[in-house]
Amino acid sequence: MAGLEDLPIEVLEHILLLLDPIDVAQFAQTCSVHHFLLYGGPDSQHMWRELYLRQPFDDPRRCYTPLGRPLQKIDWKLRLQRIMRARAVLTKVSACRPEERCDVLQTLIDMVTHIPPLTHPEGIELSMNHVWTTAMLRGSALIEHEEWQLSPEEQQLRARLHTYFGLNASDFERQKRTASRAFVYAMRNYRYDNDFGPFMMDGSGRVNWVHLRAVHHVMSMHIVPDTEEAATAVFNVFPMSMPWTQSIIPNGINLEEEQDWAGVEGKWQCSFCFVDHRELLIYNNFNVRTVWLSWAYLRMLSGPLILQASESEPLQTDIFEDPDFVEVFRSIYVELRILGTEPDPDHPGRPRINFGGSLDGHAIFVGSVKVTADDQIRWRFVSTPPECRACRIDVDMRRYIDLR
Template sequence: MQVLDLPREILAHILACLHPAAIACFGQTCKAAHDFVRPQHQILWRTAFLYIFDDPNDAWSMMPGHPPLVPDRTWDWHHELCVRLMALRGVQSKRCGSDSCAEAHLSALLDILDTAKFAPNARDIANGKMPKEDDRTTSLNLQILAGLTPYQNGIESLIHDSGTQSVLSHTRSDERMLGSTLRFTRSMALSENDQNRPESASRLHVLYGLTTRERIEHKARGAARRKVYNWSLSGQDNDYGPFRRDGTGKVDWPLLEAVFSVMSRNFSICAEGRIAMPQGFCYALPHRTLADPTIPHDWARVTGTWLGTYSWLDYLDLFAFNNLSHDSGAHPTLDDEPEDSGDLMRLELKLDDVVASDPRLTTTLPVCTDLPVLYFSGLSRGHAGMHRPVIGVRGCASLVPGGREVRWRFIIYYGGQDQWQLEGVQPGGIRSGGVFGLWTQCDHEENGPVGPFCYFPTELCKPTSVVLAT
């Protein structure tokens, strides 16, 4: 019997065990083979796709408002396989971000992450596999992304360089020599480079974690600060948080990226080696924390302990940055200005519907209604037994429009009144890693202080040099 005489389903299964390049070579052996492996043969390419990547249905079926894949839903298995493999090959280049396909590679990597299997499916559970915290072997996609570690230069070029090369190519030769200076202007949000950089690069950065370039590049710290402390980037129309100023309630990824960059450094300083901040692709998936079966309606894992901190600039530096003109000769770059961080704080939260009617917890921005808004209250105190006054906290959690990221609002009460409003986003999704955002005064006085903050579920903050105090 000839190979091509086999039933189509069996031949497709055999070919799917080969690398897609080998399947393409098989298609070049004769006309019949060429017809068999054509892109329209979706059964073959679906099998080949699932031999390498997770079934996107495993992720979609657990996402609120995302129906599973059905025959009439557009999903070209051959095309999706090709663009993903091209991206995985593309990041092997150290100058991946300069490639004309950079934006397509960004989209493909994010798609791999967004369709990663993040929990056992019904078949797994029937076979005795139960969910467990931080199970990184569940997902083929996550294993593929973890395997990109040797190519971090390519991924980081994709993050930092995508969309910036076209700007530099149109500048004068003397300006190109000062390219690093051009990249870090007073407000990154207003720079031409930043306007051309795709939003997907900012999102990939947040989900990927701190890059080597920003750890060692002196001006990277100032570049992030120039967004975080820019009064013009937040206001009433985005609830003073990391959201777009267009009324959609969606995430402003470049602004959230800046918050993430600042707080990732500052959290490490604040923790003083006691714990490691959870970051990276494995914490950018939903369901990294386990649901409490005794509180089934707590879909966001509100209940429990959170660890985090906050940062701020000296008010004179903040005011000078936002008000002094370039001609004054004293305009702060925020590259070297001192920045302070609070103590490592512990939040102890519980669901509390009593605060649902609190006017400070209402918003005019739209939220996704696929899951109900959760209201909570609790206490904030210094971590590990620090003797500080107990501070009251109340707030709410809801889905960002689109249904993946989670929006958090915290109202901090002490000294007999509401003091601070914290607006944050959990970029990895439901029960994922940290919450990053901006804090402001509750009354939002003009030219009031502003700064970044972060909080993480305690169980994801792994001990480093010492055991966490209980």
């Protein structure tokens, strides 16, 4: 009686391609011949490539990194194995071993960030990686459960994945929103060490994703209505959710030769929120007396006025629970133009872009775009209204937080 070993290799491969990758891996354990076919033969990568391309993922050969570069050599087997392990963890979080948490989280981040770019801002071609990852995350407790004692690296990776995902059901809970506001408005989280922005305190300029996740949460809750419908939605699609992380690279553009590799020039919608400065000072335990300063005195100031508060005192978050608490959300439109570029030795082909422009037709707008030490795109700009040269607003932003 004929068995599987009697089938032609071509027929056996065709059968295997109809199976789930987990079943294929189990089949390889049935005998040494089958194991060699999938793991040791000269055509094993071909087999894994065909198996990968039959999954609901983007073709890696069409995918680009966040810096707009195509993926290099693709290990089809390893790539699929990592995704299948991540799938198993998403299905059953308790099955994740402590030593593999970082790899699982990084695998999902790679799935989200290594995708085919759009060719036009109005493009509607969804990334299959995004569709799959969104579907898996919304049915998993991976980014919100509290059973693990997370290491600093795991905290950063999970916060990064959560930021890319957008809002989940727990983000609509009052205590979660209060926690994010408490982090964002705590002045002790802003120092020269992190350039007064959502960056690591070691001075490296690397993104602090825990900080950025809190900023993202605070901003997102002003864009998505805080309603029962939104809180129970399968997935909230809005300009700070996963679909908006997809890069836009027009056809015929070679970013290695393009001065405006970040797509700076054009009209942008910039959104921001803030609280009353008196409430900000009270929350941060500043001992403040009411002082009236004349405009003439303000103009005499040669530098910023810095107030100090004790960082040993706990911050009382009750202020954010007060029914009278007000957080203002505003959007403005800016027209940006490139002023020039500066070479970045650490990132060849991605020079620092210096830009300027108008803010609602009234203020001068200058800033720059550069790549950080951890290969993130950092936007920084300073607005100096002609009628108020002493007033300066420094804002650090990431492009996917801006609403174009």
